[in-house]
Amino acid sequence: MSLRESLRVALQALVANRLRSLLTTLGVLIGVMSVVLLVAIGQGARSEITGAIEGLGSNLLFVLPGDGEFGSGPSRANFAVDDIERVDRALPAPDGRTAGYVVGAESVQAEGQRVTATVFGVTASYLDVTDRSVARGQSLTSSDVVTGRRIAVIGASTAEELFPGQDPIGRNVSLGSIRFRVTGVLERVGTTAFGPDVDSQVIVPISAAQRLFGTSRVDAIFVRATSTAGIEADRQAVERALTERLDAEEFSVLTQDEIIGVVGDILQILTWVLAAIAGISLLVGGVGVSNIMLVSVSERTREIGLRKALGARTRDITRQFLFEAIALTGIGGLVGLALGVALAQIVAAFAPVPAEVTWWSVALALGVSVLVGLVFGVLPARRAGRLDPVTALRRE
Amino acid sequence: MSVSERPSAAPPTPAEQPSLLEARDVTRVYRLGKDIEVHALRGVSFEVDRGDHVAIMGSSGSGKSTLLNLLGALDRPTSGEVRYDGQEVRELSDTALAELRNQRIGFVFQSFQLLPRLTALDNVALPLVYRPGTPRDRRARAREALAQVGLADRMEHRPGELSGGQQQRVALARAVVTEPALVLADEPTGNLDSVTGEEIMALLESLHTEQGTALVVITHEREIAERADRLIELRDGAIVSSATS
Numbered sequence: 001m002s003l004r005e006s007l008r009v010a011l012q013a014l015v016a017n018r019l020r021s022l023l024t025t026l027g028v029l030i031g032v033m034s035v036v037l038l039v040a041i042g043q044g045a046r047s048e049i050t051g052a053i054e055g056l057g058s059n060l061l062f063v064l065p066g067d068g069e070f071g072s073g074p075s076r077a078n079f080a081v082d083d084i085e086r087v088d089r090a091l092p093a094p095d096g097r098t099a100g101y102v103v104g105a106e107s108v109q110a111e112g113q114r115v116t117a118t119v120f121g122v123t124a125s126y127l128d129v130t131d132r133s134v135a136r137g138q139s140l141t142s143s144d145v146v147t148g149r150r151i152a153v154i155g156a157s158t159a160e161e162l163f164p165g166q167d168p169i170g171r172n173v174s175l176g177s178i179r180f181r182v183t184g185v186l187e188r189v190g191t192t193a194f195g196p197d198v199d200s201q202v203i204v205p206i207s208a209a210q211r212l213f214g215t216s217r218v219d220a221i222f223v224r225a226t227s228t229a230g231i232e233a234d235r236q237a238v239e240r241a242l243t244e245r246l247d248a249e250e251f252s253v254l255t256q257d258e259i260i261g262v263v264g265d266i267l268q269i270l271t272w273v274l275a276a277i278a279g280i281s282l283l284v285g286g287v288g289v290s291n292i293m294l295v296s297v298s299e300r301t302r303e304i305g306l307r308k309a310l311g312a313r314t315r316d317i318t319r320q321f322l323f324e325a326i327a328l329t330g331i332g333g334l335v336g337l338a339l340g341v342a343l344a345q346i347v348a349a350f351a352p353v354p355a356e357v358t359w360w361s362v363a364l365a366l367g368v369s370v371l372v373g374l375v376f377g378v379l380p381a382r383r384a385g386r387l388d389p390v391t392a393l394r395r396e
Numbered sequence: 397m398s399v400s401e402r403p404s405a406a407p408p409t410p411a412e413q414p415s416l417l418e419a420r421d422v423t424r425v426y427r428l429g430k431d432i433e434v435h436a437l438r439g440v441s442f443e444v445d446r447g448d449h450v451a452i453m454g455s456s457g458s459g460k461s462t463l464l465n466l467l468g469a470l471d472r473p474t475s476g477e478v479r480y481d482g483q484e485v486r487e488l489s490d491t492a493l494a495e496l497r498n499q500r501i502g503f504v505f506q507s508f509q510l511l512p513r514l515t516a517l518d519n520v521a522l523p524l525v526y527r528p529g530t531p532r533d534r535r536a537r538a539r540e541a542l543a544q545v546g547l548a549d550r551m552e553h554r555p556g557e558l559s560g561g562q563q564q565r566v567a568l569a570r571a572v573v574t575e576p577a578l579v580l581a582d583e584p585t586g587n588l589d590s591v592t593g594e595e596i597m598a599l600l601e602s603l604h605t606e607q608g609t610a611l612v613v614i615t616h617e618r619e620i621a622e623r624a625d626r627l628i629e630l631r632d633g634a635i636v637s638s639a640t641s
Contacts, residue, residue: 001525001526005525005531009525012513013513016513302509303511306509306511306522307522307526308470308494308497309468309470309497309503309509310497310498310503310522310523310526310570311494311495311497311498311499311523311526311527311574312494312526313490313491313494313495313526314490314491314494315491316494316526389470390465390470390471393470393505393509
């Protein structure tokens with residue numbers, strides 16, 4: 001029997017049992033659809049987040065506690081305000097290129113309005129280093145930081161929520177139980193689906209924030225290199241300066257690319273986990289196909305006996321049923337793929353979550369669905385092929 | 397058993413050419429569980445030559461179904477030999493047996509054994525699927541065979557839309573479409589009324605004489621059996637009489 005003939009016979013059998021074929025293929029269809037959709041969302045999240053990091057500027061060095069490897073051990077340093085100065089002094093050309101911050105969530109209150117915001121305690125150069133600017137009013141100065149003045153520069157969204165239709169500059173806000181005076185409003189950045197909601201941040205001098213949070217730690221230090229070529233020299237200078245006080249494993253100095261690498265790896269693993277969860281439904285769909293194929297073989301025992309009497313070889317019968325299983329899962333795979341891609345587009349259009357359909361998820365989904373048919377079709381197909389024509393023909 | 401002495405419709409065979417079908421001391425033992433053995437056939441020998449018309453008669457339990465399976469190369473004997481053109485069936489692989497059935501044998505069953513999903517035409521073309529050839533050729537040959545059995549106007553009907561006699565005609569067309577050397581008919585009139593049965597037998601016999609195909613009919617009805625040139629009677633797994641009419 002030719003391959004084409006086997007395929008034709010398989011499709012005929014599927015059409016003859018339309019409803020059953022449809023329901024059976026649904027399992028595989030849903031599996032493939034969820035793999036494609038979830039991988040698209042995972043990939044979309046990954047490029048969105050790495051994009052957000054890239055937006056910080058490519059000449060940025062991140063000085064972070066811990067050894068900077070994904071899954072690193074507990075050896076983490078607590079940076080102090082001194083370390084910011086230590087780093088700054090060590091740079092080849094220190095010119096307000098270093099900034100540090102401490103961060104915490106705090107309830108922010110003003111005139112009866114109340115929001116929860118991310119409060120950044122920063123050094124004076126923070127906004128310059130991270131490439132942000134004040135839209136109205138004034139930024140923080142070095143003396144504000146030294147004296148720990150209770151002043152705040154607030155994000156555009158926070159300003160609207162706390163002071164709708166009013167000018168917030170000169171007004172008071174309460175962070176926790178401490179009052180701060182608003183001196184400036186930040187330029188609007190716009191939101192991304194992931195990453196920090198930059199426009200609702202509240203920025204205060206680091207010394208005031210440390211008092212507010214009851215801590216003396218610094219969460220991270222940024223260094224803006226003067227040029228891409230200068231990054232490596234800056235990194236070495238920073239490392240030298242900090243190893244005077246800390247062990248090399250207690251901190252790490254990472255470029256933006258390295259951060260993207262680490263975060264990207266984590267999100268890639270997340271994507272794979274999503275794909276694996278969706279893959280389970282594909283597996284369940286495969287079991288369904290196997291089950292229905294066994295039913296089909298037992299229903300068509302007489303047909304198998306007849307075909308064998310008319311000259312079908314074991315191989316012909318096995319192939320016929322194997323093709324039937326593969327056609328079931330293959331069609332489910334194709335339709336599931338189409339639905340998954342369509343849903344991904346809908347998600348991308350209407351939800352804040354981006355979705356990116358990647359070629360490898362498409363290839364994987366189709367390959368796996370055909371493979372599922374092959375694997376779960378082999379058992380029923382072999383059983384069909386091995387049927388003895390004498391007993392098969394006599395079956396009523 | 398006696399070698400057929402009858403002249404056949406096919407050209408006379410040279411003396412050295414082996415018979416179309418030869419059964420020698422054939423036994424078939426079924427094991428049902430550990431200690432129970434059923435001796436369905438106990439040493440059966442006979443020959444069928446090209447163009448012969450042989451009837452095998454027996455009541456149920458006489459071993460005729462077992463014999464049919466062996467003659468149809470659907471099963472292998474426990475001992476003894478079944479030879480097609482001198483070739484021992486027991487030595488053939490499953491694949492070779494399938495080919496032998498496809499090339500040399502046409503089956504007609506009591507219950508027609510048509511595939512309900514397929515049209516009459518596709519049912520007739522079914523054995524050709526397991527041979528090389530294009531779908532076009534297959535359909536052309538199937539059309540010819542259906543015309544031969546008088547169903548040229550029912551080609552696109554499914555078995556459910558045909559009467560029993562028409563269904564058995566489709567089955568006859570399917571049996572001869574491969575131009576086999578032997579047509580094996582197992583109670584071909586068993587599911588039909590006597591008038592239709594008579595028609596089917598007449599058609600079988602005319603196909604046999606026109607094409608020179610050997611015909612072996614297995615039946616429990618004496619009237620059907622006596623139409624053959626040679627009548628072999630089975631009882632309890634052994635041949636009790638073999639007569640040439």
